[in-house]
Amino acid sequence: MPRVDGNGMGENGIEEREMAMMQAHDASQGLRIRPLTLLAESLRRLNPRSLARNPVMAVVAIGTLVCAMYTGMAFAEASGQGIFALIVTLILLATVLFANAAEAMAEARGKAHAGSLRATRGELQARRLTRSGEERVAADRLRRGDRVRVVAGELIPADGEILEGAGSINESAVTGESAPVLREAGTDNSGVSAGTKLLSDELLVEVSVDPGDSLLDRMIALVEGASRQKTPSELALSVLLSTLTLIFLIVVVTLVPLAQFVGISTSPVMLVALLVCLIPTTIGGLLPAIGIAGMERAMRANLVAKSGKAVEIAGSIDTLLLDKTGTITLGDRRATEFAACHGVDPARLRQVAALCSLEDPTPEGRSIVALARAQGDELVAVEASVVPFSAASRVSGLDFADGRCWRKGAPNAIARRVQEAGGRLPADYEALVERISRHGATPLAVAEGARLLGVIALADVIKPGIAERFAQLRQMGVKTLMITGDNPITAAAIAAEAGVDDYVAEATPEQKLELIRAEQAAGRLVAMMGDGTNDAPALAQADLGLAMNSGTQAAREAANMVDLDSDPGKLLSAVEIGKQLLITRGALTTFSLANDVAKYFAILPAIFAASVPALGGLDLLALHSPQSAVLSAVIFNALVIPALIPFALRGVRVHAASASAMLRRNLLIYGLGGLLLPFPAIKLIDLLIGPLF
């Protein structure tokens, strides 16, 4: 089951570590908002400007005012209705405050993450290059195009691209990952972020953002309730919620003359209570919090979206365009097999191959040693001089003092050496090499002097768990498309093993753009990840372009989301976070609407029963009195908001399932559940408060 609960998936090791790291991060920044601050924030949001952003809650606020006025009148006239009216007023006020608190909590969580970063950066100093030399300026005065010099031990003052130099950088301030990474001018890893620390060397960096426009600033803007842009489907949903609110406003307002016509007088407080219970306050109150929390979840996964739209669209992605290397396979090839030639002791082949690789620092070399050890070889170091790999000879190995020489290398290079040394090629050698190539692996021949021992298979290793995730994506209807520069044979083998739906071999970066266009022409929404400058057009064309933070400035600018961890697997997390955001909205909308039925059955009889006792027959719940019935309904209506805040912040669990299964499941839980739950809940509240009224 892929679960998205804030920190991305827990399946593979890398992400487990991230998760732990992020949690530590959170704790240190004090994500928990203090109750007093929360109250202050909730009260502050009562100002009309802020309420006007949310029509549903604005109606509740106006209803509260009406009730308050009526309460004042009731006390002035000593009509005996004062206490009841006062209580309703207070509950309605609480309803608005709960909704405000939900937004405030979501915002606090989001800002806590970004806030500390901004604080450190505010104090940053930069050495800006001028015609005459360099000057020290505050980092927030740097503008796009400025060039700054950074020396080892300093913090990078602004987002930018390295023009000259290379250096290792600690990016833990941004990613939470403390292992240093290499950034170098002129490569695909030339981007640097503000607040990260240069550990070695010296860099010349061109600033790529104006103040207020850095990744960090955009990140903060996404979680700030007041300035946040609503996403497209949030806007459309708001239209629907406003319409429902308007419908119920019409229903309640017209109820006055209708009731009067049949000789029933209605109490304004009761009517306002009915209105507030009917309009979708649950989803209306939690909608901003859901949106902010969605952005915050993306941020926790170290995905920085440039707009809320990017996070939302991720949920609708139909096709994932994935680079093979780094996404599907672990970047480097690994030894997977020792294939000895006929008549050769496999143990001997292992031994020679492994000893030849003992001093080889490359991942391939290390993997040969690891495989030999895994197959039970005890490796004892030998006295020999190392012959390093050279592009000219295409072999490496060991030379012993007694003249023996062991070599491993490209099959034809080794074969030539063996033949030159007077050896004969074993009869099955060609077949072995061919078999290994055919399966998508790279053959590496091993020779001991003039004797050819066998072949090592170096294969791309599929990331652990990736095949399961592709299966889950397929289950959810997302198509995966692998892009690789490999030859078709290798590509086919990897594609089959990883279980991608389709692949393109010998692909050039330009082809990516074509592919994206073709998929889009078929109506699909496409996501891709990239880092290089030549990826930029494709990143811009894709509906969701995810750039690695280590990537070039061009790539980061073209993309609509940046992954601070530069982990290609993040594309999958992005899809799940997007889906989660949308499902949470849909689920709470359904829940909110379904709730109305029970509230009707509580309030309608209460409003009319006093004048027409026969209408008490509609009181299915047998509530204590009209007043306690109305109070129970509004109390339920108010309490359901804080009860669902954790749910709104955490998001609905996304299960890998087909759309039909997901729809069925969510309808059962939130539709049917929303229909039934309020009945016992309202009855329970009535039992508790009934004796008082």
Added chain:
Amino acid sequence: MSVLPLYYALLIGLALPLGLYMGRALDTHRPSVMDRLFGPLESFLMRLAGVDRRLSMTWSAYLLAVLRLHLLLIGLAWLVFMDQGVLPLNPDGIPGMRWDTALHTAVSFATNTNQQHYSGQTQLSYLSQTLAIVTLQFLTPATGLAVLLAITRTLLRRPVATNAGGGVGNYYVDLTRIVVRVLLPLSLIVALILVWQGVPATYQGAQRVTMLDGGALQVIPRGPVAPMVAIKQLGTNGGGWYGPNSTVPLENPTGLSNLIETIALLLIPVASLIAVGVISGRRRLMMGIGVVMIAFSLLTTTMIVVSERLPNAALVGLAVADSPNLEGKELRFGSDLSALWGSWTTQTSNGSVNAMHDSFNPLGGLGLLMDMFVNVTFGGIGVGLIGYLLYLMLAAFIGSLMIGRAPELFGKPLETREMRWISLAILAQPLIILGSTAITVAFPTLAGNSNPGFHGLSQVLYEYTSAFANNGSGFEGLGDATPWWNLTCVVALAVGRFLPMLVPLAVAGWLAGKRTAPQGRGSLAMESGAFVGLTAGVIVIVNLLGFLPALVLGPIAEQLTLP
């Protein structure tokens, strides 16, 4: 237990072949034998009207053509009704109508409603009945079906259209084809059966007979009744020749005529579902929609039938109390067949009656009102399914979110613009019905009710609901031939007709210009049981939640306070 299941079986048995025929005959994309059969007549008619039949209109041109033609028709009918006294074909010397009643009548018939604030046999000349009324009774159901065809071609047909600027069809061609290939032949058959059963069909004036008891003279109005009754029943029109509609033996003389007229209420609406399934290739989607409609139909029909089998409260305690509620019903038909007619006529927005709805028991009246609030239980010709599509769009919006996709309909994104218009079409119903009802009951002099209290409220509510639903049946008992009633009903009629019919056309047009995501495991399965259930839930919730308080104060209170 009763013949009612037989009526349902017969309905579906007849609608099936008709639907298949309509699917072939009305599909402009596939030539058929019918083209050769009807082609010459259609060509002649279109040449006469100066229609370029090859022109395919954009959705907005189609929409404007509908509105233009209707404005013209309303204007002409209005003039005919006001001036019928001096126009020909008026053997009984009937005077012209007052301006407001004439306007109401014109709009009422031009919106396929046939709400009547007059009594046909004494207040309309033959010219008004045949030229104005019958023309509209053919053109309005044809318009509903034509717009449905345009939406089918644009939104439903597979493979999905992706051309932004492409046409949705030609309104005049659709209109002509529907009238010539479906409405005229069917009306002819039904009219002939009715004539055989004894319904008058003549251009002579009223029959004057001398009564046997004492030689008093009785005037029996007549005219070309049978053809009008045929299209009245078939075309979800409902406005009869005679004021009391099909309760009058001259409109509905026998058991067989009652059977034919009852089946005719639902025949084309059910067949349209099948026809759209054939044309669009979305048979399973239409099956799902059909299942929901039949379920709703059975639900309210059962409710009304059961209610009418209960005795009339006024008779409780008397010796006759064991009988069903027969007040306002023809003894010829009894309670079941009256209840069935009442139920079907409100489900389809037909509005013709064979019993007085005002006299139904309160729960029966509740069932009738619920039918009209929902108004997509088969609904009016064309517009019933279009109205269902409106709810389907809402369900698709919520359903997409629930599977984690940005809202889409048939793979096309539903965005703020679409939602704004869909919302407006949904909002209009409570706004107009509850708003007009509230104002009318707030000023009792406006209402002119025959009853006070709960039933009086039901009467007013019923009148506006019937107008908005383009049903046309009445609870009556209202002095409704006043400028207030006439003009407020005109608003309800026009908004209730054109907004829910044309918004889906506009949405279909907008969606046609957008990308279409291929359907797969990850897309919303609109044929699935879960989605069908969601749509049904949306329909129930939107209507129940909006109108429950009014229903509680009207029929429900009336029921609960019965002695």
